[in-house]
Amino acid sequence: MPMNDRFINLFTDYGFKKIFGEEPNKDLLIDFLNKLFQGAERIKDLTYLNNERLGRNSLDRKAVFDLYCENEAGEKFIVEVQRVEQEFFKDRSLYYATFAIQDQASKGKEWKYELKGVYTIGILDFIFDSSKKDSFHHHVQLLETQTKQVFYHKLTFIYLEIPKFDKLLDELQNDYERWLFAFKNLHKLADRPKQLEVGIFKRLLELCEIPTMNPKEYAVYQDSLKEYWDLKSAMDTYFGKGKMEGKMEMALEMIQNQEPLEKIIQYTKLSSEIIEEIRKKNQIM
Numbered sequence: 063m064p065m066n067d068r069f070i071n072l073f074t075d076y077g078f079k080k081i082f083g084e085e086p087n088k089d090l091l092i093d094f095l096n097k098l099f100q101g102a103e104r105i106k107d108l109t110y111l112n113n114e115r116l117g118r119n120s121l122d123r124k125a126v127f128d129l130y131c132e133n134e135a136g137e138k139f140i141v142e143v144q145r146v147e148q149e150f151f152k153d154r155s156l157y158y159a160t161f162a163i164q165d166q167a168s169k170g171k172e173w174k175y176e177l178k179g180v181y182t183i184g185i186l187d188f189i190f191d192s193s194k195k196d197s198f199h200h201h202v203q204l205l206e207t208q209t210k211q212v213f214y215h216k217l218t219f220i221y222l223e224i225p226k227f228d229k230l231l232d233e234l235q236n237d238y239e240r241w242l243f244a245f246k247n248l249h250k251l252a253d254r255p256k257q258l259e260v261g262i263f264k265r266l267l268e269l270c271e272i273p274t275m276n277p278k279e280y281a282v283y284q285d286s287l288k289e290y291w292d293l294k295s296a297m298d299t300y301f302g303k304g305k306m307e308g309k310m311e312m313a314l315e316m317i318q319n320q321e322p323l324e325k326i327i328q329y330t331k332l333s334s335e336i337i338e339e340i341r342k343k344n345q346i347m
Contacts, residue, residue: 068253069251072270077270083129093262127141129141138166138181155184159180180216183221200219201219227246231258248270309332317346
């Protein structure tokens with residue numbers, strides 16, 4: 063684990079909440095969300111809400127969000143950083159969104175179930191859809207399957223697969239891409255690049271500089287960084303075995319469907335030798 067970085071890692075619990083979860087830095091969160099929505103939603107202000115939500119009673123499973131906010135129109139925003147792959151990641155994301163929906167229930171007979179929008183934003187430090195190499199921004203809503211039209215506009219899930227973003231500093235064209243670059247690469251930088259010395263990113267660099275931390279802040283950050291790497295290591299080991307099994311199962315299914323070898327390699331990332339062994343083992347000619 064590197065101990066001489068210049069900038070904090072935004073995927074650490076300390077780094078994310080320091081930059082986006084503190085009232086004095088709220089403008090950074092607002093700017094990030096507005097750039098993420100690219101004009102479809104315009105947030106002027108946000109109020110931080112209690113990030114721990116309980117079920118209908120004390121025995122129900124609770125949810126603890128990284129950030130839970132409400133804008134001036136009463137719309138709810140759940141912002142989560144996902145540091146490692148989870149087996150039921152999509153299920154968890156949907157479950158968390160239900161709390162933001164239930165929060166809007168008004169007591170009394172006059173409430174007619176009218177809801178404000180709920181947005182769940184997942185900033186992912188892993189890839190959950192390897193079949194689409196160049197697609198890292200996923201915008202998900204309820205869809206009517208026949209017309210292909212959005213059925214319900216008030217429930218939105220946005221997922222960013224940060225590892226897929228591969229633009230270099232000189233290739234960044236707008237603030238949205240600068241935010242993506244910061245999540246992926248800020249902690250790897252040795253100096254303040256001119257490409258990030260613009261607008262709100264000047265403040266981001268200042269807030270993220272490790273040498274400006276006091277001893278207590280530095281100690282907390284190092285603990286957070288250690289937790290991040292320990293978790294990554296443990297989950298990579300856990301999912302590594304399962305991933306290989308999943309790839310081999312996919313290869314077998316594609317072989318049985320008589321898919322061409324090149325396509326099987328592309329989708330499973332297995333070598334031709336392993337695919338041939340699967341074919342022989344299952345006596346498929």
